[in-house]
Amino acid sequence: MSEEKHIPVLFEETLAVLAPERGGSFLDCTFGGGGHSRAILERGAAAGVSLSAMDRDPAALPRAEKFAESFGDRFHFYGFCFSRLDEVKEAPFDGILMDIGVSSFQLDDESRGFSFRKEAFADMRMDTRSGIPAAEFLETASREELVEAIRDFGEEPRWRSVVDAIIAARGTGKLSMTTELAALIESKIGKRPGVKIHPATRSFQGIRIAVNNELGELKSALPKAFSALKVGGVLAVISFHSLEDRIVKRFFNEVCGRPVDRFDSRLQDERICRAELITHKTLRPSESEIAANPRSRSSRLRALKKI
Numbered sequence: 001m002s003e004e005k006h007i008p009v010l011f012e013e014t015l016a017v018l019a020p021e022r023g024g025s026f027l028d029c030t031f032g033g034g035g036h037s038r039a040i041l042e043r044g045a046a047a048g049v050s051l052s053a054m055d056r057d058p059a060a061l062p063r064a065e066k067f068a069e070s071f072g073d074r075f076h077f078y079g080f081c082f083s084r085l086d087e088v089k090e091a092p093f094d095g096i097l098m099d100i101g102v103s104s105f106q107l108d109d110e111s112r113g114f115s116f117r118k119e120a121f122a123d124m125r126m127d128t129r130s131g132i133p134a135a136e137f138l139e140t141a142s143r144e145e146l147v148e149a150i151r152d153f154g155e156e157p158r159w160r161s162v163v164d165a166i167i168a169a170r171g172t173g174k175l176s177m178t179t180e181l182a183a184l185i186e187s188k189i190g191k192r193p194g195v196k197i198h199p200a201t202r203s204f205q206g207i208r209i210a211v212n213n214e215l216g217e218l219k220s221a222l223p224k225a226f227s228a229l230k231v232g233g234v235l236a237v238i239s240f241h242s243l244e245d246r247i248v249k250r251f252f253n254e255v256c257g258r259p260v261d262r263f264d265s266r267l268q269d270e271r272i273c274r275a276e277l278i279t280h281k282t283l284r285p286s287e288s289e290i291a292a293n294p295r296s297r298s299s300r301l302r303a304l305k306k307i
């Protein structure tokens with residue numbers, strides 16, 4: 001197990017919109033290393049803030065147990081997916097945070113199979129108690145499911161070659177280990193001139209998103225999060241992927257009574273305004289944050305207030 005830490009992204013920006021110093025009850029749907037949760041509890045301590053947190057990764061539980069020791073009954077933890085947010089008993093909340101994606105704990109733990117740089121069984125599940133590992137997904141998925149993972153979720157421009165290579169490698173054992181899988185992808189698509197990232201980066205991202213049903217989780221959780229907000233409560237979502245951000249943007253537009261996209265032909269009075277945007281454009285990390293934490297590079301924050 002790696003000793004790496006997770007550096008919370010868009011940290012001050014997120015705390016500014018959630019404003020825990022004003023007091024109230026909060027929900028962190030993506031506890032991870034607890035960086036955002038800790039700050040909410042500490043900055044809201046004088047105002048008696050309480051916080052419920054969720055994480056689908058069983059490895060988050062020992063970190064949550066330490067929190068329970070420090071913060072007592074101001075802290076509650078739920079070890080399941082945020083699509084089950086409606087089961088959290090402490091609702092409604094003054095602020096809800098979703099910082100979606102994977103944590104540095106997960107990326108840096110060699111045994112989890114998220115990284116192509118470290119040899120491991122290609123598992124890539126955030127919740128190792130359910131679903132199927134990536135290695136099994138690659139052996140059994142339909143061509144359409146592989147195309148969705150590599151082309152749509154991974155945004156890999158040479159997705160056809162990657163999908164063909166995966167299908168051709170079935171039954172050979174080459175899809176089981178991260179480094180072999182990465183070598184297979186690299187051997188088919190090579191490095192693109194001028195592109196710094198490893199040739200397997202996008203495919204690994206797409207496979208991870210598919211294996212964890214990350215977009216389905218987000219679509220299911222957003223309306224539940226909105227229902228779990230008090231009037232005046234704030235929903236803040238940090239995403240790392242353009243497809244995630246599109247889902248968040250559509251949902252925010254919908255509840256703010258705005259056209260969800262340019263094809264939305266509903267009249268103004270057919271759209272119900274139940275929230276107002278706090279961030280009119282996404283908030284992005286500063287140059288100094290990116291320099292200090294390169295993993296923050298693609299993060300973006302959107303926030304709204306329920307009215």
Ligand SMILES: C[S@@+](CC[C@H](N)C(=O)[O-])C[C@H]1O[C@@H](n2cnc3c(N)ncnc32)[C@H](O)[C@@H]1O
Pocket residue numbers: 006007008009029030031032033034035036037054055056057060080081082083099100101102103104126217218
């Ligand atoms: C980017 S990290 C969050 C880091 C956290 N904000 C911090 O400061 O340490 C995302 C976390 O959310 C969890 N996660 C991702 N999708 C989830 C889901 N659908 N349900 C519950 N937890 C999820 C992951 O297991 C991971 O620990």
